[in-house]
Amino acid sequence: MSDYIPSQIEAKWQAKWEADGLYQANIDPSKPKHYALTMLPYPSGDLHIGHWYAFIPSDAHARFMRMNGYNVLLPIGFDAFGLPAENAAIKEGIHPMKRTFENIERMRGQLRSMGAMWDWRREAISATPEYYKWTQWFFSQLYKHGLAYRKLSPVDFCPHCNTTLAREQVWGDDRHCERCGTPVIKKNLSQWFFKTTAYAEELLNYEGMDWPERVKVLQTNWIGRSEGAIVTFTTQSGETFEIFTTRPDTLWGVTFMVLSPEHPLVSRVTTPEQQAEVNAYQAQAARQSDIDREAADKEKTGVFTGAYAINPVNGEKIPIYIADYVLMTYGTGAIMAVPAHDERDFAFARKFGIEVRVVIQPADIPPLDGATMPASIPASGTMVNSGPLTGTSADQAFHAAIQYVTDRGFGKGSINYKLRDWLISRQRYWGAPIPMIYCEKDGWNPVPDTDLPVLLPEDVAWKPTGESPLKLHPTWKNARCPVCGGPAERETDTMDTFMCSSWYHLRYLSPQYDQGPFDPAQYDYWMPVDTYTGGIEHANMHLIYTRFFHKALRDMGITKGPEPMIQLRNQGMVLGEDNEKMSKSRGNVVAPDQLVERYGADAVRSFLMFFARWEMGAPWNSSGIDGTVRWLRRVWALVTDPAHNPNQVASDETRRLLRRRVHQMLRRVTRDFKQFEFNTIVSGLMELLNEMGKAREAGVYGTPEWNEAVDIYLRMLAPVAPHIAEQLWEQTGRKYSVHTQPWPQVDEEAAREDEITIPVQVNGKLRHRLVVPADASEADIRAAALSSEIVQKYLDGKPPRKVIVAQKKLVNIVI
RNA sequence: GGGGAAGUGGCGGAAUUGGCAGACGCGCAAGACUUAGGAUUUUGUGCCGUAAGGCGUACGGGUUCAAGUCCCGUCUUCCCCA
Numbered sequence: 001m002s003d004y005i006p007s008q009i010e011a012k013w014q015a016k017w018e019a020d021g022l023y024q025a026n027i028d029p030s031k032p033k034h035y036a037l038t039m040l041p042y043p044s045g046d047l048h049i050g051h052w053y054a055f056i057p058s059d060a061h062a063r064f065m066r067m068n069g070y071n072v073l074l075p076i077g078f079d080a081f082g083l084p085a086e087n088a089a090i091k092e093g094i095h096p097m098k099r100t101f102e103n104i105e106r107m108r109g110q111l112r113s114m115g116a117m118w119d120w121r122r123e124a125i126s127a128t129p130e131y132y133k134w135t136q137w138f139f140s141q142l143y144k145h146g147l148a149y150r151k152l153s154p155v156d157f158c159p160h161c162n163t164t165l166a167r168e169q170v171w172g173d174d175r176h177c178e179r180c181g182t183p184v185i186k187k188n189l190s191q192w193f194f195k196t197t198a199y200a201e202e203l204l205n206y207e208g209m210d211w212p213e214r215v216k217v218l219q220t221n222w223i224g225r226s227e228g229a230i231v232t233f234t235t236q237s238g239e240t241f242e243i244f245t246t247r248p249d250t251l252w253g254v255t256f257m258v259l260s261p262e263h264p265l266v267s268r269v270t271t272p273e274q275q276a277e278v279n280a281y282q283a284q285a286a287r288q289s290d291i292d293r294e295a296a297d298k299e300k301t302g303v304f305t306g307a308y309a310i311n312p313v314n315g316e317k318i319p320i321y322i323a324d325y326v327l328m329t330y331g332t333g334a335i336m337a338v339p340a341h342d343e344r345d346f347a348f349a350r351k352f353g354i355e356v357r358v359v360i361q362p363a364d365i366p367p368l369d370g371a372t373m374p375a376s377i378p379a380s381g382t383m384v385n386s387g388p389l390t391g392t393s394a395d396q397a398f399h400a401a402i403q404y405v406t407d408r409g410f411g412k413g414s415i416n417y418k419l420r421d422w423l424i425s426r427q428r429y430w431g432a433p434i435p436m437i438y439c440e441k442d443g444w445n446p447v448p449d450t451d452l453p454v455l456l457p458e459d460v461a462w463k464p465t466g467e468s469p470l471k472l473h474p475t476w477k478n479a480r481c482p483v484c485g486g487p488a489e490r491e492t493d494t495m496d497t498f499m500c501s502s503w504y505h506l507r508y509l510s511p512q513y514d515q516g517p518f519d520p521a522q523y524d525y526w527m528p529v530d531t532y533t534g535g536i537e538h539a540n541m542h543l544i545y546t547r548f549f550h551k552a553l554r555d556m557g558i559t560k561g562p563e564p565m566i567q568l569r570n571q572g573m574v575l576g577e578d579n580e581k582m583s584k585s586r587g588n589v590v591a592p593d594q595l596v597e598r599y600g601a602d603a604v605r606s607f608l609m610f611f612a613r614w615e616m617g618a619p620w621n622s623s624g625i626d627g628t629v630r631w632l633r634r635v636w637a638l639v640t641d642p643a644h645n646p647n648q649v650a651s652d653e654t655r656r657l658l659r660r661r662v663h664q665m666l667r668r669v670t671r672d673f674k675q676f677e678f679n680t681i682v683s684g685l686m687e688l689l690n691e692m693g694k695a696r697e698a699g700v701y702g703t704p705e706w707n708e709a710v711d712i713y714l715r716m717l718a719p720v721a722p723h724i725a726e727q728l729w730e731q732t733g734r735k736y737s738v739h740t741q742p743w744p745q746v747d748e749e750a751a752r753e754d755e756i757t758i759p760v761q762v763n764g765k766l767r768h769r770l771v772v773p774a775d776a777s778e779a780d781i782r783a784a785a786l787s788s789e790i791v792q793k794y795l796d797g798k799p800p801r802k803v804i805v806a807q808k809k810l811v812n813i814v815i
Numbered sequence: 816g817g818g819g820a821a822g823u824g825g826c827g828g829a830a831u832u833g834g835c836a837g838a839c840g841c842g843c844a845a846g847a848c849u850u851a852g853g854a855u856u857u858u859g860u861g862c863c864g865u866a867a868g869g870c871g872u873a874c875g876g877g878u879u880c881a882a883g884u885c886c887c888g889u890c891u892u893c894c895c896c897a
Contacts, residue, residue, distance in 0.1 A: 214819060214895095221818060221896060343816080418896090540895075610840070611827060616820090618827060626853095627840045633855090671831080680829070683839035690839090759835040764881050766835055804880050810834045814880050 004636035006600020010723045014115055022737060023117040025073040027525045034070035035526045036062035037505055037565070039534030039542070043078045045103035047110040049590040049608075049620065050582065053574045056605045057614050057678045058533040059116035063719035064673040065531075066117070067743040073526055075508035076111065076118040078104050080127035082497045086430040090462050096430040097458060100127055110593060115601050115722050117739070124511040126500035131507060132432035133453035134517035135500050138553070139424075140435055140446040147195045147552055150444060153423060154262065154286075154328070157187035186262075186286040191425035191493070192434060196548045200225065200417040203547055210567040212615075218539040224418025229402045231336065231411035233257065236308045236317065241265050244331030244416050248405065249397035250338040251313045252386035253359035255349065258302065260326040260333040261285040269320060271306025278303050278322060285324040300325065300348040311336075312410040314387060323348060331416050339376060340368070346376035359386045360394050422545060424496050429460055429469040431494030439481035439488035447490075448482050454490065468492045501542055502549035505529055505564065523559075532565040535573070543568075569676050572617020574608075579619045590620050602721035603629045609678035609720060631686050632724055635717065638693060639710055639728045648699030655705040658695040661688065662709045663751035666744055669716050678720075685716060712744045760785045761812040762794045770811070778805045785811040 017023060038058040041051055059074065066072040085096035085103075104125065111118070124131055142148040160182035176183050196203075200223055206216050228246035235241070243257070259266055261282045270278045281303040302323030309320050325344055326335050339349035339356040349356050356370035362381035380394040388404065389397045405411030425434065433454045435447040447454055457476045460469035470476055470492035481488035503517065509526055510519035550564035575581060576588025583589065595604045606628040612618030665688040672681045692709055700706045710732060718725040718738045729738035753774050758781055760768040768790040772781055782805045785791055795815060802814040 217819060218895060224896090536894080607840095613828075616828095621827060621841070624827065624841050630855095631840085668831080679827090680839080683829075686839055757835085761835085761881075769835075802880060804834090806834050806881085810881085812834080812880050 002640065004633050004724070006602060006632075006723070007597075009727045010113075010115060010601050013723045013726050014112060017737075017739075018120075020737075022739060023074070023119055024121060025071065025119045027522065028071045029525070031069065031071040033526055034062070034065045034072045034531070035505075035529045036065065036072055036074045036531045037508075037529045037533070038074075038076075039532075039538065040077050040079045040501065040504055041107070042082060042084075043080055043100055043103040043107055044084060045099075045106060047107055047592055048582065049592050049595075050574050052114060052592050052604065053608050053617070054534060054571050055111075055114060055116060056608050057571065057676070058531075059114070059118075060605070060609065060678065060681075060719040061531065061533075061673065061676065063117055063722065063739065064743065066739070067715065067718070067741060069742065072117070073122075073508075074117050074119060075122040075124070076116075076120065077122075077124035077504060077508060077511075078107070078126065079497060079501050079504070080104065080125045081132075081431045081494075081500055083428065083430070086428060089430075093462060095458065097127070100430075113593075113596050113601055114605070117722075122508045122511055124504060124507040126432075126497070126504060127430075129453045129455055130511070130514070132456075132500070134507065135432045135495065135503070136435040136447070136452050136454060137449060137517060138503060138549075139495065139499070140449065140452075141556055141558070142194055142552060143436070143446050145552070145556055147198065148192060148424070149195070150190055150192050152188050153191050153193070154186040154188050155191070156184045158182055158184050183287055189425075189427075191423055192436075192491075193421040193423055194548070194552075196422045196544070197417055197419055199548050199551050200419050201415075202551060203419075203544060207562070208566070209563055212536075212568060212570055215536065215539045215543065215568060215570065218536075219544055222419065222540040222544065226416050226418075228414060228416060229405060229411050230332070230414040231312065231405055233309045233312060233336070235265075235269050235320065236310065237269060239265060239268060241309075241334055242332045243334045243336050244414060245336055246416075247338065247341065247398070248401035248411070249383065249386075249389065249394050250341050250359050251311070251336070251401055251405070252383075252389070253338040253340050253357045254311055254316075254318060254336040255339060255355045255357055256318055256337045256345075256352075257309045257320045258323045258326045258335050258337050258345075258348070259305070259320060260328040261322045261324060262328040263322070263333045265334070266305065266322055269305055269307035274304060274306035278305060281322060281324075300344065300351050302348060302352070304352075312408070313404070319354070321348075321352070329420060330418065340370055340373070341376055343376050357385060359384055419544075422496075422498075422548070424499060425493040426496055427468045428494050429456070431497060432456070432500065433470065434491040434493055434495055436491040437479050437482060437488045438491065439484060439486060441486060442481050442483040442488075444491075445482045447479075456494075468494070470494070498542055498545050502546045503553075505546075506559075517558075527559070528561055528563060529565040531567045531569065533569050533571065536570040569615070571614050572612065574612075574617055575619040577620050577622060582620075590622070595625065599625055599629050600632075600723070602724045603632055606632065606682055606721050610682035612679065614676055614678050628682070631682075631689065632721060634693070635689060635713075636724065636728065638689060638696065639714075639732060642701060648697070650695070650699035650703060650705075654695060654698045655700055655703055658692065658700055658709055659705045659747075659750045660753070661691050662712050663747050666712055666716065667746045667751060670743070670746065673719070681716075682720060685713070685720070688713065714738055715741055715744050756808065758785070758808065759810050760788065760791060761810065762791065763814060764812060767791070767794065776808075778808065781805055781808065781811060785813065 036058065038055055062072050062074045080100050085100050088094060088099060089096045126132065126135070139148060204220060204223055204225060226246045228244060229248035230242050230244050231248065231251065232240050232242050266278065266282070300323065302321045305320045305322060307320045308317045310316070311318055326333065337345040337348065338359070339345040339354065340358045341360055346356065356373065358368040358370045360377065360381045361368060361384045362377060368377060383389045383392050383394060383397045386397065389400055392400060402411070402413040406413065433456055435452060435454045436444050437447055438444050457470070457473055460473055462469065477490045477492055479488050479490050480486070506518045506523070509522035513519045546564060550559050553559040554561070573581070576586060576590070578586070578588050580586055580588060592604065603625060607625040610628055611621065611624050665684050669681050669684050672678070672684065692713070696706070714725050714729050715738065722739060725738050730736060755771055756774050758770040758772060759766055760770050768788055770781065770785055770788065772784055782803055786800070786803065791813060798815065800813045800815050804812040806812070
């Protein structure tokens, strides 16, 4: 017997699998297909243990599916554009392209050491022109179908560096610039958007999707559908403006209006006396984040504009304020304030001494008095002081009020979503250039498809001058107008990298294809993605974008079907040993390369599956991996070492019991694979190994039952620890490769127990264990329990008050 | 403030969903082998108790013959949103 030395077998098998093309996935109409996809990594340069935690169980599941007869596609690639590479370029002067492709090269090596069944022929890298040509083509398609548009929008801007910042470059509660520490401000810039809101309603439908409930809830909340009405108010000076309200029933309770400080009406209605105060407030509000501004528990602030609006339902004159708790980006950027029935409006009204007018009276409390009530009452009840609605219930009034404003022409029912259109523009270099050209005469037009890709120039300057490096390039932006042929300028912004990742699952299908983003034949066979795995942190960004993308493309006839990903599963996070999030600054990062070197990829794989519930994650425990190392060594020893006592001859009973346990465990492991319960797969294999060890001591080595046990064991092991499984498969004289073997079938007859142990409780406390034949009836069990010596002792001659026999699982005797 | 997830031995976690709490592993303890042990192996290991026995799934109630699991309330942690 030889020792188990992972380094000797892992590289050998990886090379052979690669040379044999064992994991190449090709269209095969004779087999059911399974497209398994794991969220693609960003090439940060070093593979993190978190990557392994995402990839390995996904790989094991894909291998399981393959052994179950599916033609499995498991691709890999890199989300290669993005900020970190560009920031490093600014700091260290290394070109993002150079750095990114060096990182990819390094990560490829790390990824290969994992022994996953990736089909590397399908590798796609989003930063290559062959890839981003099609990212740009999709942009053009969206533009041509009216789903991409340009508008003025506020962005975070550092006045010292004179540049716009991405959200993750704005730090701290005071929202300062990460580079110079200057507090950022909001600045209005013209930028490109995708109309995600056009699909808001459809995105709320998860029919036919096997997605975790929590992800659906996150998306539903993020999309934030609310029903209400849009009502047009008029200022005293005759300007009209719209407000969105979810409570049109409270229109008669409006005592003031609030505009967002950024609302265009503000400058037009503010009176000269109020101008200075309003300007100061606008400047201060621009410095705060939306989240801070809307915080319910925050002290309410605001300024009176000096202007008044007319309430269209009763002609009342009501003051117009500006306040930062009203956001320009939600609804219409203006609200009607009903302090009696809205918490924030109430806080504002009390602070500014504005009237609180009750229009809903809940049934079970004394009549409310607006002047003295301590808090707003959002509850339902009967309408009061509400003109024609008075006396109806608030529920009825909701619809009646919509009817009322609709009939009179100053409002209509409306559905509002919190979901906003997707801002695509980034004032950054390291991304796919937005393929648009601006001409003084013809305006914006897309770069003709035949001119794609719009190549990212390599010769750019890295100084943070405040403009996109593309804008400062001496010649790059010069172009010809696609319409008139005259001189024109390119868009110098690049695309959000979420754009690249919204369609990478399509590029994997045919990364070399140059007639379109993907080969339709490959699409028709492989799509949709059957199993998608990744972190839950992408629930509200990537997973909404990619669904939007698929639906928009479907409506253009490019993709098919309602959804791109049928089944979704999320892994949790591996924390550092200190129970904190792993990060270089905390010094708690676990380096997978060292672990692989020391313990072997199979042990690392096994431990990652074993040490926590996959969807939960857990803190890393470096000594825990010893357990899986020992287990694999014992597997090795059990299979390669002949019996210690060759003269021992196993009884028929021993052989039968071994077979039973093997098939019982096979049933359990099969079930757990289907349910993504990887930790119990490994613990089940450990358990079975312990039992096989005992059986071998009892002399089963070399019997047909033993050989079957080894056979089934290695097949079950193959998805978890593919190298050792392959090696032992070969060493026991089996035919290459274990990974092309079918998953074993459970022999239900062999797995059946012939005796079962029934716990017997007296008054709910365990007092006895009854062993009965498996086919014993409940009456038999009851009789056996009652007649047992121990139960007799507790009964002490008296009849039991009640006897419960629970489906051959347990007996409870109540005395 | 709203929504979601979670709370089980010294630790990570099991518990076929209302039916034997603590599988499996780490750690720990004792023994074997060994010049040695950070190798291997055997046994033990929820807590209290010498024992019989009792107590135990964050806390307090409830439903039930039976609750980690269901219901009500409280606390704590994490995530998302405001």
